[in-house]
Amino acid sequence: MTENNVEIIRRLYDAFETHDFNVIAELFDPDVEIYQSELLPWGGDYKGHDGAVTFFTGLLQHIDSKVTVEQIVEAGDRVVEVGRTVGTTTNGSVPFDVPEVHVWQVRDGRIVRMESYVDVPLMLKALS
Numbered sequence: 121m122t123e124n125n126v127e128i129i130r131r132l133y134d135a136f137e138t139h140d141f142n143v144i145a146e147l148f149d150p151d152v153e154i155y156q157s158e159l160l161p162w163g164g165d166y167k168g169h170d171g172a173v174t175f176f177t178g179l180l181q182h183i184d185s186k187v188t189v190e191q192i193v194e195a196g197d198r199v200v201e202v203g204r205t206v207g208t209t210t211n212g213s214v215p216f217d218v219p220e221v222h223v224w225q226v227r228d229g230r231i232v233r234m235e236s237y238v239d240v241p242l243m244l245k246a247l248s
Contacts, residue, residue, distance in 0.1 A: 125226040126192055129199045132224075132231065133189060148172055149230035156236040160243060182247060184208055187220065199224040205238060209246055216246035 123131070128147060135143035154166040154175045162178030185207025193200045201222040208215050218239050225233035 123229065124194070125197065125199050125224075126194050128226055128229065128231070129192065129201065129224050130189075133187060133201075137186060144172075145169060147231050149227070149232045152231055153233045154236070155234070157238075157240050159240050160238075161247065180210075182210055183216070184210060185216075187222075197225055197227060199226060211247070214246050216243065218242050218246070 132144065132147050134140075135147070148169060151168055152172055154172055156163040156175070158164050161182050162175060164175075166172060166175040183205075185205045187201075187203055187205050189201055189203045191202040193202075201224070203220060204217055205220045206217045219242075220236065220238040222237075223233075223235040224231055
């Protein structure tokens with residue numbers, strides 16, 4: 121049985137939580153594109169598995185967080201997740217609880233694009 125796009129994204133969030141990097145790599149297309157605001161220390165445009173590693177390494181250098189999924193909506197080849205990222209900063213263990221939205225694009229069972237949007241001023245306040 122083939123997974124639908126929402127199931128793929130839910131499996132990805134489970135893999136994020138357990139740090140199952142094999143599943144994450146399996147779900148990301150080799151040419152995956154990742155975007156997050158350049159205003160954040162780890163933000164920018166990233167491409168491919170190497171780019172994904174660079175993005176997530178940068179993210180983990182600054183924050184230790186968990187995404188709390190509040191809603192997931194499928195829209196064709198896109199899946200929109202609305203929730204919160206909750207955790208602490210790594211430079212001072214400052215707690216944060218920041219609204220976020222992820223827009224995922226899935227093609228042929230693989231994630232080809234991730235766009236991550238957070239409340240940038242609130243996140244920057246926690247990081248300062």
